[in-house]
Amino acid sequence: MLNTDTRPRRARLSPRISAIVYHSVLTAVSLFFVLPLVWMIVSSFKSKREIFDSPFALPTSLDFTVWTNAWERGDLGVYAVNSVITTVASVSGILVFGLLAAYAFSRLKFRFSKWLLLPFLLGLLLPVQSYLTAQSRLLDAFYILDTRWALILPYIGLGLSLAVFLLKGYLDSLPRELFEAARIDGAGDFRTLAQIVLPLMRPGLATVATFSVLSAWNEFLLATLYIQSDDLRTIPVGLLAFTGKYSTDYPTLFAALSIITIPMVGIYVVFHRQVINGITEGSVH
Amino acid sequence: MKSDRVWTPYLLVAPAVLVFAFVVLLPALLNTGLSFVDWSGTNQMVFVGIDNFTRAFRDDIYLTAYRNTFGYIALTLILEVAVGLVMAGVVTMQGRRTAFYRIAFFVPVMLPMVVIAVLWSFVYSDDIGLINTALRSTGFDALALVWLGNPATALIAISVVSGWIYAGFYMAIFFAALQRIPTHIVEAATLDGASQWRIFFSVKVPMIRPMIEIAVLLCVTGAFQSFDLFYVMTNGGPDHATEIVTTYLVEVVFRFNNLGYGAALATIMTIVVLALGLIFARIRSKVGGVDVEY
Amino acid sequence: MAIRNVLKPGMTAAAIGVTLALAVSGCAPASSSDVVIRIAMGASGDAVDSNFDTLKTQYETKYPDRTVEIIVQEDDVYQTTGLSTLLSSREAPDAYFEWSGPRMRNHVADGDGADISEYLSGDAFDGRFDDGAFTGMDVDGSGIYMVPWTGDVTDIVWYNKTIFSDLGLDVPTTWDEFMDVCAAIKASGVTPIVEGNKDQWTVGNWASHIASRVVGEDVYAETMNGEAPMNSPEMVDAMGYLAEIAREGYINDSVNALPDDEANTQFFLGRAAMIVIGSWLMADAQTDGEGLEFDYFNTPALDGAGDQESVLGISTGFMVNAKSAHIAETMDFLELVASAEGTKLWAQAGLAPMTIDPFDGVDADERTVSLATLMSTAPTVVAPSDSGYDIEVAAAFYDAVANIIGGGNVQDALDTAEKRIAEIR
Structure with missing residues (x-):
């Protein structure tokens, strides 16, 4: 089954290539999970018109007043x-x-x-x-x-x-x-x-x-x-x-969503082991 | 073991039993009673026998709701359980460092469902949404559908969000189970020259079968309790294409003020869920205490 | 780890203590005043909300031993589950926003509406309203159960004047002209009509108007009360108008997925030439419609048995809870709502008050004034089926409408609705 001539070459090259393929695939899958969240945060720094006209563009400035605004106006x-x-x-x-x-x-x-x-x-x-x-x-x-x-x-x-x-x-x-x-x-x-x-x-x-x-x-x-x-x-x-x-005030809305999401993700990143454990075990029982 | 005082055990269980009886048991019993009356919540209660139940079986929306619920179950079994299983297989391939991915996949489980629903309503939006703008900017204009406004795609669109949330959760469950497979079994298969995928499907998957059965049970019973995603993203629309039992129930009770009929719909759902639970109970008891370590 | 720390025995005891303390504080009365009156309503914009706060302050200054609680809920929640939950709770509101007509009468039948005609004929309210303002606020000709607040025209066609003039279009007066206008706009690459029908009442209201024009107002009322068939040939004809819009692609594809406020935004941003919605668009325009040249016209004339000049609209007001322990004190607050000063606040916020002097001394937008005139001079005012008639019939009808505007078959959609209504009868 194995060709002895090609085997050393495969053994040398294949792990690296397969590692690249492997990590590219998993990175792409991770993006699917993370992209909506990134888009949410990025959009909060854009104007309503920018959100409509260029949804993928990066914001021109990082103005956090929209966040403080959302926090105050929304009674968050x-x-x-x-x-x-x-x-x-x-x-x-x-x-x-x-x-x-x-x-x-x-x-x-x-x-x-x-x-x-x-x-x-x-x-x-x-x-x-x-x-x-x-x-x-x-x-x-x-x-x-x-x-x-x-x-x-x-x-x-x-x-x-x-x-x-x-x-x-x-x-x-x-x-x-x-x-x-x-x-x-x-x-x-x-x-x-x-x-x-x-x-x-x-x-x-x-x-x-x-x-x-x-x-x-x-x-x-x-x-x-x-x-x-x-x-x-x-x-x-x-x-x-x-x-x-504020259903049409998209920047404020995205800011509010971000304000709620980010602390939870932060806590999760610190306690991920306990959190994953707790939830999976709690559900399975 | 006997207690040191006769009343101690009763004292210990009392708080739990009382609270549970007040907010779960008693309401469940009262709800069964309400199923047999016609009541708006403020008017005079009228006993109507089984009229509410016969009406339910003629109610096209209610039947549609079951069809949608089962459709949703089928879709989420694929998008959550099957995808989660494959993901678990990928991250447990030998010799790979995958902690980062596992943590990333699990993030959505942490977030309030309502936040996710609002966020994904925008992702699906025809005007500012990620998906349609991406499709249009790459020339696939014809594929840019109104995902949540089209009866043909709305249920699938919601199921995809559900998969986005829970695929990572099922992956974590399967990952934990896969970790407990003794290494000598996998090593033996590797020495036989089997490929990683082959080992995964013909050696590892059969070994974590009990866990897969539990995952299927969780997915099925969880589907009956779904509400938030549907309520926020479509509220049952368009044209009841995403109407599930719980959204219809809330509409009947809290919008039409038809408490008796709503109670009957709830009673029927309870019977369905309990029946499903009992079918699985045997499988579950076979598994016994599961010990998940991450 | 935080979670584990809580589990130490001492901490557990502390946690129980905190639990009890917090829970008890959550139950404590909000204020020590002698009288608390609660006023419930759905949200109608920041301007309106802050006006109520102004009146609250005025009231509490005038009566130092009284407190007003304003309960504002999200609009759709209030109309569907919110108000009914509030009314059946022990801390029910003393006064609450409602539409005149059947919804109001249902509350009276449930024992939640007080006859306030005596108060309204007293000095405080004397001369604040014309008799016509109380139309639809009685039960079988007796009593008055509402303090009138605003008169809403619930659907008119708003149009972008710039787009119309750029394309050389005139305001259409017949349906055929309307279709020609839509065709011209579509040919120019702009969406002719945008609607946000996610919650089904926007196109539903328009369908109510069209139905009443085609089948006649009386048959419409019978149909929406569940007394006449939903799938009659005349109803099929009526809904054919909406089917035409769907077929020709004159409306946004996202119609059944889009929330109503987002449709407003698209109109304000010039992404569609027209939107069919109520007079309250003026209130939104104050914040979102800067720089947009727009105006309105009534739904053009159709062929049918009804009055082709009819206006779809409904008056709103505040009902007083018959179970309230403080009816007189509540009326004192509603007096402020209806006062000359209150009227001025509402007019400034873009609403059309029902009082005798709606725009006195206010620099109101001319469109707001003309809408109020449209409502008060209309030969026929028709109520939308969801606020004017049986809620379950309306739900079945609006389902059919959503189906039709989404491209569904008219006959099938109305047959389905009729089947459902037959079950309720």
């Missing part, structure tokens, strides 16, 4: 603060409630534990749209529509299914002896939880946290239906309101 700061509050609150809820429940379901024997666990399985499969009508009426009946609770509570509920099952899986895999030893030492449930379980659970909690942070940060449907006051809106809904208001 308010939306960002709202997103942070909503995300921190719901993710804290998911982590704390999820860990407590997972510990009980995994390590303690009690009556009805199967029946209490079963509904969370349903939560993994049910799309939120299949009950959001009733959910909105219920939230309204408790006077929490159009407050931060209207997002925090559903986000916690949506995240709990995954958290309970994923953390329970982690706890199930911990050796029994660990807990028995703690018991012999006289540690109660809460002390065991705080001193033994918590440190061991860091990877699992990090996964749940990453997954929940992104879900809450990016959630749109409930945020658009349950929040009507502009000063409580989160980033996705606020941005859409912004595009409705």
Whole structure:
């Protein structure tokens, strides 16, 4: 099969050529992923007419006033603060409630534990749209529509299914002896939880946290239906309101999109390992 | 293990169970009840039996929405899962440094869907869009279609955006699984003289099959929960060519104020999704605990 | 790593504390004033928004123990899901923007609209409106449920005067002339008409107007209420006019993908010679239309049973929530909206106020004034099907219209709409 004459030459040339081909192809694919984002940033520095007349041209100057303008006129700061509050609150809820429940379901024997666990399985499969009508009426009946609770509570509920099952899986895999030893030492449930379980659970909690942070940060449907006051809106809904208001002011619009996108990409570049881990693992479970 | 106090376990599960019951379980049950009434949200509720359900099966838009949803699933299985698999194959070829690419491919997963939808509406724009200006400037004027305004291309156009977001995500899942294949298996195949592609498709892919099945499940159930892209980019149009179950549901409930009918549509969707989930459940349970390392 | 730090036990407790504190603060009342009144509306431009802020300040200065909250939502959101969600929530608005006619009557039927005729006949509003301003604001001839705000002509053909004069074109008065104008513009390489029909109401409104002209106003009303067939031969004839535009390529290819405001921009940038949209284009023109020479004409005469001089338009106003605990205080605010000073603000912002003195002491654009005259002197005013009639029938009709303007078959499109409407009946 192999021609001994050509083999050394192939061995010398082929890796280099194939490496060039290989990296060119992958660079092209990367461009497909990155180009729309680059185009977005570049366009924010152009005038409306330039965007229309020469979409590919580079901007003539880097004038950041359009960015500050977008930030101020669009109230992006308010939306960002709202997103942070909503995300921190719901993710804290998911982590704390999820860990407590997972510990009980995994390590303690009690009556009805199967029946209490079963509904969370349903939560993994049910799309939120299949009950959001009733959910909105219920939230309204408790006077929490159009407050931060209207997002925090559903986000916690949506995240709990995954958290309970994923953390329970982690706890199930911990050796029994660990807990028995703690018991012999006289540690109660809460002390065991705080001193033994918590440190061991860091990877699992990090996964749940990453997954929940992104879900809450990016959630749109409930945020658009349950929040009507502009000063409580989160980033996705606020941005859409912004595009409705300035739909033809393309530079400002591209600036707003860039302002929202760049920090997230920045955070991702720093924590990419954890982020990719968290999201993929969170989804697969 | 028994707890030190009888009430401790209940205390531990109480917050999770209560919140979950309030925002998921109770609404799910109430929604089933609402399926059997006619109600605008403010007027008197009237019990109508299964009328809402029979109406759903005569509702051409609702049926179209399912056709579109399944079309979307088929397209995203190719554009997300299959493309992701090939990409994972490419980045795991031996002796290549690929960390940069893997990080780049994953970027879109990080961004809010609404931001992506707005951005891609501009990418597809007939006047200022990247695609059509590129086509026109290279002489392919005839190919410069109105991607989102043409019933023939709108669903494909949205699926491409979906692929742009998730191909990198599935690549990451497959990459992690491929990394766990013992090296001696691949080495054995290499010594046999098999090409990289051959090794990938006939050795590696069969070994990560369970992960591929999970990816297919994720892609299918995820499609039923899609909303943001469709809502922002086309809102179901043109002429319902991109109407999916969720966009129609929101229109019926929040625009036409037809809460009972909307609830019935949601109930039917729930049954469909649960049925699909159960079909896959067997596959899933076979896989057991998956341990992804990046 | 930030995420991990949060997981330390002490930090977890702190996180719970923060959660509770933040959540509680999110629920705290916005102000300590005794009376808070909420006014909801869809966005109609920066100028209008800032006018409401001006009135809010005036009101709060005049009544120090009261606070006004202005809730402004994105326009399409407000009309579709926004207002209905607001009204069914516990913190419902005390007053809200709405169109006169069926949409207003639906709110009254739902118990969300208060009869405010007594307030309107009181001193505060005395003489601010002609009786004609209240047309469509009653229910079966009794009561008044709105404080009139603006009169919108919802579709006229705006045209670029420079393009018309360069090509030596006159304003068309019949459909055939209109088609000739389109042909000439197209031959010169410019898009004749640009429409942004992504949300379906722009071409939908125009189709409503054309339908009413062809089938007659009464049959049109019956059709849009779901009482007459959508696919009658007359309706097919009517939609044939739109099909002709699609067939001849007189409209932008992107019609069904383009958002309405982007279509406005294209018109302002001179990329199309005409746009069919409402009088509110004047408000946008103040910021985006600099230097553009443009004017308008009414949809040219067609063949049909309706009044060929009819104007498509609808009056808007503010309804007061019957469930409001502060109806009198709300009326005090609406009094400012309708006052001479308020009127001046709206006219300056490019709107056409419904008060008796819409352009007194204001240097209003002559087109704004002539549009107000067009509306008030029209022999027949027809309401668009989405704001004037049954919302689900309108949705089915607008689907058919979008299909037709996209090149679809007229009969098929209307048959599909009729099938859907039959299901609702």
